[in-house]
Amino acid sequence: xxxxxxDRLAQASxxxxxxxxxxxxxxxxxxxxxxxxxxxxxxxxxxxxxxGGAANVAANLLVYGARVTMxxxxxxxxxxRELERLCASFNRLDARLIADPDRPTTVxxxxxxxxxxxxxxxxxxxxxxxxxxxxxxxAATTDALPRSDALVLSDYDKGVFERSTIRRLIDxxxxxxxxxxxxxxxxxxxxxxxxxxxxPNALELARFTGLAxxxxxxxxxxxxxxxxxxxxGAVLVTRGASGMTLVExxxxxxxxxxxxxxxxxxxxxxxxxxATLAAALATRLPLPDAIRIANAASGIAVGxxxxxxxxxxxxxxxxxxxxxxxxxxxxxxSDRIAAWRDQGLVVGFTNGCFDLxxxxxxxxxxxxxxxxxRLIVGVNTDASATRLKGPDRPVQDLETRxxxxxxxxxxxxxxxxxxxxxxxxxxxxxxxxxxxxxxxxDKEVVGSSVVNARGGRVELIPLLPGYSTTDTIGRxxxx
Numbered sequence: 001x002x003x004x005x006x007d008r009l010a011q012a013s014x015x016x017x018x019x020x021x022x023x024x025x026x027x028x029x030x031x032x033x034x035x036x037x038x039x040x041x042x043x044x045x046x047x048x049x050x051x052g053g054a055a056n057v058a059a060n061l062l063v064y065g066a067r068v069t070m071x072x073x074x075x076x077x078x079x080x081r082e083l084e085r086l087c088a089s090f091n092r093l094d095a096r097l098i099a100d101p102d103r104p105t106t107v108x109x110x111x112x113x114x115x116x117x118x119x120x121x122x123x124x125x126x127x128x129x130x131x132x133x134x135x136x137x138x139a140a141t142t143d144a145l146p147r148s149d150a151l152v153l154s155d156y157d158k159g160v161f162e163r164s165t166i167r168r169l170i171d172x173x174x175x176x177x178x179x180x181x182x183x184x185x186x187x188x189x190x191x192x193x194x195x196x197x198x199x200p201n202a203l204e205l206a207r208f209t210g211l212a213x214x215x216x217x218x219x220x221x222x223x224x225x226x227x228x229x230x231x232x233g234a235v236l237v238t239r240g241a242s243g244m245t246l247v248e249x250x251x252x253x254x255x256x257x258x259x260x261x262x263x264x265x266x267x268x269x270x271x272x273x274x275a276t277l278a279a280a281l282a283t284r285l286p287l288p289d290a291i292r293i294a295n296a297a298s299g300i301a302v303g304x305x306x307x308x309x310x311x312x313x314x315x316x317x318x319x320x321x322x323x324x325x326x327x328x329x330x331x332x333x334s335d336r337i338a339a340w341r342d343q344g345l346v347v348g349f350t351n352g353c354f355d356l357x358x359x360x361x362x363x364x365x366x367x368x369x370x371x372x373x374r375l376i377v378g379v380n381t382d383a384s385a386t387r388l389k390g391p392d393r394p395v396q397d398l399e400t401r402x403x404x405x406x407x408x409x410x411x412x413x414x415x416x417x418x419x420x421x422x423x424x425x426x427x428x429x430x431x432x433x434x435x436x437x438x439x440x441x442d443k444e445v446v447g448s449s450v451v452n453a454r455g456g457r458v459e460l461i462p463l464l465p466g467y468s469t470t471d472t473i474g475r476x477x478x479x
Contacts, residue, residue: 001289003321006312010065012282014275015144015178017137017169018054018154018161020072020097021106021124022079022086023307025050027371030113040118042111045459046371048346051086052108053271054154056307057183060275060297062090063309066282069094069144071137073129073160079105089344096140100133106158126159138168145176149282152274153192157185170194179233179281183274189230196233196281198226199274205237213237216245216255223247234287238273238298246291254288256295272301272310293319303409326406327414336413337429340374349431349447350461351378351422353385353469354401355394360467362408367461368435369410377411378425381418388420395473421446432456437463 028042051059058070070087074080076099083105087095106124110117129137137160145151151173155161170192173180179196189208192198202213211222219242223235227249234248243258276297280290296318297310315321328336340347350368354361354377369375379402385394394401398416405414417425426434426447434451438460448458 001292001319001321003316005285005289006293006315006319006321008283008285009276009279009312012061012064012066012150012279013068013148014061014066014150014152014278014282015069015071015141015148016054016058016061016152016154016275016278017071017141018057018152018183019106019156019158020051020055020070020074020083021053021108021156021158022083023050023052023056024048024107024109025112026109027112030118040113042113042118046457049082049086050307051083052307053106053156053158054152055083055087056271056309057152057154057275057278058093059090060272060309061279062092063311064275064279065092065312066279067092067094069096069141069148071096071098071140071144073098073100073103073133073137075099075103075105076101077105079107079123086344089342091342094144096144098133098136098140100129102130103127103159106156124158126157128159128162129165134162134165138165138172141169142172145172145178148176148178150181150278151178152181152183152278153195154183154271154274155185155187161187163187163191166191181274181278181281183270189226189232193231197236197277197287198230198232198234199236199238199270199277201270202237202239202242205235213239216253219245219255220247220253223253236277236287236291238270244273244291244295246287248287254291256291258295258299269298269301271307273298276310326412327402327416329416333413333415334428337376345373346432347374347376347429348372348433348435349376349378349422349426349429350435351380351417351425353380353389353394354405355385355389355396356469356472357401357404358467358469358472360464363464364435364437364461365408366410368433368459369412371435371459372433374412375410376413376415376429376431377405378415378417378422379405381416384418384420393473423447423450426450430454430456434458435461437461439463 026047028045030040032041034041058068061068074097103125109121111119181197182192182195183199205222206213209222209225213219226235236246244256246254273294276294300310300314301308382398402414423446427450436445445458
């Protein structure tokens with residue numbers, strides 16, 4: 001496998017049908033317990049919205065560069081308007097959202113302190129679609145099939161998929177010669193007869209088959225039980241830390257070990273896997289190659305906060321097809337940011353010399369990364385650091401400092417700058433959120449006027465007391 005395989009994913013044209021929902025994140029800080037009840041009081045700081053459910057599958061495909069037709073049902077309400085606004089930010093997305101005035105748009109609202117989730121509130125109804133709405137959903141999907149390479153059925157158990165609707169969708173896809181990828185929730189496998197790939201997780205597969213999914217052999221046996229009883233081309237079970245198991249008819253099982261990395265948040269990892277598999281099938285990749293790519297994508301996704309997307313360059317790096325290239329300058333920076341804007345991502349910026357990276361730096365950078373989708377770190381060049389810190393600084397050269405920053409999982413891009421302040425770089429980046437340490441309280445933050453002018457904001461990140469590069473260097477010299 002070479003890097004061109006990942007580039008091919010951009011050639012896919014995929015339909016995603018399912019339970020579209022809005023993910024809402026209300027962020028703040030907790031400083032006290034309510035006197036009214038033993039619950040934390042959240043000081044509201046910000047609110048942001050993301051595509052969720054089946055729409056998150058679509059978002060993952062769009063990041064790969066694929067063209068996506070998304071078919072789903074919303075209410076006739078304010079969250080539906082917000083979903084429409086989010087969808088409009090993607091150039092390659094044809095969003096066919098069917099408004100049903102008799103049901104609310106599904107919204108999952110998460111209350112967060114940092115990225116620690118305090119509470120989730122769901123506004124939804126799960127009753128089946130009315131016949132006219134179901135007919136409209138099938139018609140919108142059937143209309144797009146001749147121009148598509150794969151169909152994803154993304155079930156979040158919110159009422160979109162009844163057995164009759166599933167049957168009509170799969171029959172239409174088979175007639176058009178379009179393979180169907182199923183990401184199921186509760187409906188039994190027999191309802192998806194005719195699908196090319198059935199992708200339950202371990203808990204779902206255990207419920208469908210009554211078998212324990214506690215080993216490679218157990219996973220294979222459960223997959224084969226479905227293959228032997230249902231007209232499904234292949235079964236792929238995602239097994240969390242144990243990886244994935246693929247069983248195709250008349251082929252040996254393929255077991256792929258999970259990528260070894262820190263798990264930050266598992267929400268949305270199944271969407272990432274489904275999107276990756278659909279794009280791979282759409283571009284006619286063999287299934288064993290497809291699951292290796294999907295496994296790598298899922299491993300990246302769980303290392304990010306919230307429902308996350310995975311960029312092609314991250315996939316190439318995870319698969320060993322490309323070395324890390326997160327230190328950029330000039331036009332490359334503008335191109336990378338333009339791609340993020342096209343995806344509707346929230347971009348943050350912070351800066352510093354980062355001469356000797358210490359725990360305080362890690363704490364502040366991670367706090368900033370938790371509040372945005374992509375974090376850019378501006379780092380002073382050697383000449384700039386010398387002017388700011390004195391003739392004996394920096395201790396480490398720019399290449400070393402930038403490489404260490406780029407290796408951090410919560411830093412998405414490192415950009416060197418040679419000026420005394422990052423004002424010019426901030427003007428070029430145009431971040432949504434500008435981060436500085438809380439020691440800037442009551443001080444003017446360089447670049448704040450640029451950020452505020454575009455509707456962004458400045459956030460002061462709490463500092464971890466007791467950590468200072470200057471103090472560290474002083475201790476080293478004294479010792």
